[in-house]
Amino acid sequence: MKMLNIIFKSSTVLGLLLLFTLNSCKDDLPSEMDTSSKFTKLESIRLVNAGSNGDIALEGTIDHDKKEISFPRIDPDTDFSNLKFEIQGSDGARLEKDFYEVVFQEGESERSIVLKVVNNPRSSEYFARLRLRVPVFGAEFTQAVTYDYSNNPGGNAKYDKFTGGLVRGSGFSKNYVLVVDRSGNNAHVLRVSDLRNNVVTPIPLGAPAGGYAGGTFTMHSGAISGDHIYVASLSGSNASPLKIYHWTDPAQPAEVILNTTTAAATPASYRFGDNMSVNLDENGNGNIYFVDNGGLRILKYNVTNYTTISAPVFFETGVAALGSWGSYNKVPNSSQYIFTGHDGPVRLVGEQANVVYQATKFPVRLSDVRVVNFNGERYIMGVTAARTGQEGTVFQVYNITRGETVDDGLRFLDASADGPLLSYSLDGPVNINPASQTGWAVIKDGEGNDDKLLLYAATLDAGFVFFEVPKKVLTED
Template sequence: MKLTYKTSKTGLLATFMGLLILASCKDDYPVAPDTSSNMTVLNSIKLMNAGANGATVLQGVVDENTKTVTFPRIEPGTDFSNLKFEADLSPGAKLNQETYPVTFEEGQTEKVIVLKVLNSPRYREYLVKLRLKVPVFGADFENKTTYDFTSNPLGNPIYDAFTGALTRGSGFDGQQVLIVRREAPHLLNVSELKTGVINKIPLNITGVTLGTFTLNMGAQINGHTYIANLSGNTAGSPLKIYHWTNPSLAPQVITDINVGTITGAGVRYGDNFSASLDNLGNGYFFFGDNAGTKILRFDVANYTTVTNPTAFAIPVAAAGSWTSYNRIGNTSEYLFTGHDAPVALVSEGGTAAFTMSRTAIPVRGSDARVVYFNGERYLIVTTAARTGAEATNFIVYDITKGENVKDALTNLNAQALVKPVFEYSLMGPVNTSPASQTGFYVKKDAMGNDVSLMLYAAASDAGFVFFEFQKKVALD
């Protein structure tokens, strides 16, 4: 069959005109303007009008890689309402403001402002750090050494004892790390760990018997090693605490008690253990029961004399099974918290003087402690990863502001956005048994002055890490 195509002359003309229009318009599309010359580089910068008389000029240091600017410390008498910068910029660029008013809050010695370099349509931002020329205090959290034995890939491989939820307890006193591996507890020397040497010093466990687990939680205090079992409330599963000063010798049993005979006590103690002792070994041992309803407290004298078991209601309801009860210095105040409870300032008898909001800092923050160093005060916690959305982090907050700890916690709680001064991830997994620890040690010189601050964190199946921070020193 022969196919015949019929096309009208009018149709051919219309098609031709359409193609002609398209061809004539193809060069009319908008193109991006050439801005290759509109650079926004901050070559150099000076701070003008500094000093009490406004005559001081300070030269800034620009770090183009981090987009930051630092200046020498500024005299407090400077008029900070009228700071002016003199900058050498890319051709055609300018700063977004003529002057930059800055307000330092009471007690604040550093401030960061954002400086923007404009060269339309481009811009670039720099973070400018301004520091007051005043005496410096506290730890330099940018000057640290990290000794990492956690799951964090930045450090050493995770310490091999932290597997299978078999190491839930640990301790740290600046000289040694206590590892409460249920079947093989041991000590590690901090001095050796600093050089990368792992030398396990096994604890003699002759005579260690009874309990759901014979060894579960521990504490390391001034060279004294303590381990508690996991107990029920029966004679067949008593609460026992063991004590060593020489790891090669059999431990001293300093507590062996049927919890069922203690008036008002809960059941199953030993999931947590807080040893709050002073330098003479006097103070208290605290245990929270597994149900998160009762605290069991023991008086302690001279490290080993344990008496007067006393039970009372937990300071914060529904705190969870892994709680902590840590003394603040040598005062009569304590920090209580748990993996499902906010931080609370309490007495030795459980009376709460102040309880933080559950949202001010992570409610998973555990083993909260107050640390004093070089004129500043810090709050440290290790968070518990209960879900996939949560992390195992060690966090440090500056709580120096305030006449006392209650004021300091109140101030921290009132902040719209609480920013830690230091944070580090242990990269722990989701943990249904999230026993977590913190610790600290302050190194001093021969005159008793603070030299460096050692901080410690550990968590079940996450490993342990400790840091050494040097004290702040004014370099300008």
């Protein structure tokens, strides 16, 4: 009994001590703060000092689910070191800062900042998207409309003339697709306006007086400059006639503007006419270039007023052979050219094929490469040739706007991780004769400004495709 009594008394004392301790701690704790009215709901927000004079207010749009705020585009002359916002929200809620500094890096037109709404002890954060109202340039490739007459199963049926290795040449303008079918002197055009509506109606080119004659093939390559249509024969040797036919109206008889052999202009016998590069300005002045079948030599003719051809000049390129369908396409507003073929890299060269820069970004098979200027931006495009089973026929467009010159643009592109803006397969078959062509044109608006960019590609037995790409437009979205 004595031991039990001691245990009982000890437990009673411990219980009393514990109760005392708990009561003491409870008395020392602060009472719970009443935060029932301390909300941070954001009801509206305005940027109140936009514009060069700081007197323009811009109302923000709040997405409460995403915790995001967007504003109309802001005048770039705004003082971004001292932006001020006004809010309406929960009673007592305010922005953490009175003023905000936003730094746009060179070339940037959009930044996001965090705006913190506080109402002690609560806070909420919103991402505010700020965009400059600056001009936009170039083409919107994400909105390109495709008009496909190639092997690509996603388009229309392939244009049936591209079969049997017969169409070695083609050309493009905003009004026509030129198809040079070397069988039976069957050169013709298709209207771009028809093709937009899935209508394929060949328009035969009028034969010259006396008919077609001369050359290893009487017609083999072609091009369009403006709406001047050119078709050339294939001269298989220096004794075989090299002829160029010209039209402005497809229905009228062709004008023969060149009828010669190359014997007097070349030191030996070479083959010319597999491809023809026509480089003329808006007045029809410039040059026509033929790269020989070996891809090592060039024959140049002067052209005046679209139809007067003179002064042939022959020169060796001094570079490794680049294939049978070499192209020599002038860089707009420049004395430089893009010299390419299916067996050689893309080279920027001078008047006599002296290499200025050899690009490394592009596939080796990229052919008929051209520089395109549109709406303040600069692009380079070409189509790969399916020479072996290791590659396909793919049309590609890259941006080379950076830098002052095309040389700069190519170097910047090579040093970047940038890929093509547009890449499209024509799904062409492997072909040891992969004649390939590209082309482009610009549609102007009523004020004479660039509005739409048309891009074209064709390869032997794969068919052709063209794209209509709208200019970029500044939007609030």
